[in-house]
Amino acid sequence: MQKIRNIAIIAHVDHGKTTLVDKILHSCSIFRDNESTGELILDNNDLERERGITIVSKNVSVQYKDVKINIIDTPGHADFGGEVERVLKMADGVLILCDAFEGAMPQTRFVTQKALALGLKPIVVVNKVDKENCRPEEVYEQIFELFFNLEATEEQLDFQVIYGSSKQGWMSTDWKTPTENIFPLMDAILENIPPAPIQEGTLQMQITSLDYSSFVGRIAIGRVARGTIKENMPVSLVKRDGKIVKSRIKELYTFEGLGKVKVASVSSGDICAVVGIDGFDIGDTIADFENPEQLEVISIDEPTMNMLFTINNSPFFGKEGKFVTSQRLRERLHKELEKNLALRLVETDSPDSYLVYGRGILHLSVLIETMRREGYEMQVGQPQVIVKIIDGVKCEPIETLIVDVPGEVSGKVIELVTQRKGELLIMEPKGDLQHLEFDIPARGIIGLRNNVLTATAGEAIMAHRFKAYEPWKGPIPGRSNGVLVSMDKGMTTAYAIDKLQDRGRFFIDPGVDIYEGQILGEHIRDNDLVINITKGKQLTNMRASGTDDNTRIAPAIKFSLEECMEYIQADEYIEVTPLSIRLRKIYLTEQERKVKGKSLVNQ
Known part of the structure; x- marks a missing residue:
């Protein structure tokens, strides 16, 4: 029998998990000396490389001292918890990777909880000890406390800890004495992770x-x-x-x-x-074949959010996408259900629309982004949290939100979060940053990231994870400003944008095709304003000094897909095509919006 170890790697986003797997693959001589492999070998789809996160778990194996080690690289984001929960079933032990400065972050906690509950043996790797202001001893204490709070067994609490730097390619039992390679970690795996059990009997x-x-x-x-x-x-x-x-x-x-x-x-x-x-x-x-016995079915946490997916019915329908029909959309969503366990699909009254349930904004946006790259056109509505009635009480998902922010702007962050029904639980210094922990309704997090990053000049580090369903916290203020809506179809002109700049901030540049009902920018007031920015300048042969001002246009604001999802309201859609992301009103003409729009907002 071949000796086998099965090990899953757990870490928060950006703590160096995939880099560590790269180093293990190289040090166990999987590649020829002249083979070019690049970095982040396991993040092999475009979306993973662009975002720098692992989305889909992957398996690799290496030989070390005639033992086969199966390594399972898991996603670090709680939105992809469905991926993690199922692959942990294949492991006998886990490698818990932590940043030597940041320590155990929310997503690490989420997956560690699942691993400890399954009885897996942990090894803790404190990574990035070569960074300035790192605090390996404090992080070790923090992880021990985390394990204790997650009700780890005595055997699990007696864990081996390894210090090192994945990027520099070394691991050691003492962070002050670097080694030349990562073999101390490989030896720790062989010593601490139990061999894969051999069970005789039927398959x-x-x-x-x-x-x-x-x-x-x-x-x-x-x-x-x-x-x-x-x-x-x-x-x-x-x-x-x-x-x-x-x-x-x-x-x-x-x-x-x-x-x-x-x-x-x-x-x-x-x-x-x-x-x-x-x-x-x-x-x-x-x-x-003769005597089938079933293994315990994998239980997956419930989705906390849903979005309406519908076919694209805008005036620009079918110009950019290959797959535009409701049948194609339905087939693709059903195909996704086969491998994406945390996703649910519900048919609506309309044959062209489907409610897709997921674990969060990121989970759903990765699905949308993948589909648009495959050539699909569609429209998606505002994300809605899933409300449950528990013992006769209306309940909503509550998340634990952690924000690390410079001390001088922590007050702004607390104000923004408490406006959205957030409750401050912990406030303590962490290095040169202030560490804040809140309980906040999941719907309060939608749109919060943009506001926090703006208020802190981009210096806030935010992370959140699902905590539990708790009683409804009451109304939360939505977007404070209205939008600028197009009244005409045509091409935008610099002249018209320049004349309307005092009315708000624009999302589009001159020379772009637009249609009636498309959202062009944000109004400075709280109501929507219908504008015409396709109007050109009247050309005459009369010229006078001072009348021909040069147009000076502020750069257009460009939203990512997630920012669009957090920005839109109940009466708006995001039109997603392979080449464009546009915001639009559900009802395109002003007359329709007056008649039907009120009922949408009141819902």
Whole structure:
């Protein structure tokens, strides 16, 4: 039997998780000496590289001292908690990575809680000890306290701690004495993480992830919990609801380095990819053909937010996208449900619209961004939090919000958060920053990031995680300003924008095609204003000094997709196409808005 260790890496966004995996891959000589690999090898889709975050968990394996170590890179953001909860089922231990200055952040806490509850053995890595103002000892104490608060067992509290710098490529048991390599960490994994258990008996394997190949279709990935799985073996697929489907395994692969290797059989404890099973979902069990036994179904936290997805019906419909029909939109959302466990889809009264439930703004925006890059056109409505009635009381999701901010602007942040029904729990110094912790309704966080970054000149570091459902906190003020709405279709002119600059800030530049009902900017007052910025200058042959002023236009404000989602109100849509993101009113003409708009706002 090959010796195997299965380990998941947990960390908050930007604490150096994917960089550490790079160093492990290099130090275990997976690549040829002349092979060019680049950085962040595992963040292999464009969105992950652009945002610098891990969105989809991935498996790699390395050989170290004739032991096979399967490494599972997990997302660090709580919005992708659905990814984390299922892949932890494949691990026997976890590597908890913390920044030597920031310490255990909210998302680290979220995933650590799941890992400790599953009884996984932890190793703590305090990373970035080469940074200025780092505080490794304090961070170690903080993590011990975190484990204690999360009700870790005595065995879990007796964890090994390793200090080092992933970027510099060294790890050590003492942060003051750097080493030449990361082998102290690899040795700690072999010593502290229990070997993958070998269980004899009939086959049991839970599908915890999936892959897709254009040649063989969907590929099931999971860890063999009991028995041995073999090529060409007849099996039973036990669905989440207990229904049993007979099937046969065509091909088997195990993970080696960054790729997969075809094998004849896989024994319990190892992670493998299975080809040939149809109609499976994540959480299903591949079991013995004669006597199938189901493994415990993966439980996923409920979504906290929903958004309306609908087809694009603007005047610019179909100009930029390949997939524009409601059938295409429906097929794509159903396909996403297969692998995105934390997502839910609900049909609406309209055949063109669907309510998509997710874990937060980032979770939903990554789905929208992925779809627009694939060539889809659609419109999305304002994100709404999910309200529940618990014991006859109206309840809403409450989040724990953590803000690290320079002391001189902490007052502004507290004011902004308390306006949105936030409650200050902790205020303490952390290095040269002020550390603030709040409980705040999830709907209060929508649109808050922009305001906080503006008030603190971009110096605030914000993070939040779902806490619990609590009684409704009352009304929260929305956007304070109205918008500038186009009254005409055509091309914008610098002349018209210049003349209307005193009415507000514009989101678009001169020379852009617009349509009636499109949102062009933010009004300086709290009401909406209908304007015409397609008007050109009257050309005459009369010229006089002083009348031909040069136009001086302030730069247009450009919103990212998430900022748009946080900005819009109930009577507005975001039009998303492969090339453009536009804001618009649901009802395009002013007359329609007067008649129907009031009912939308009152809802």
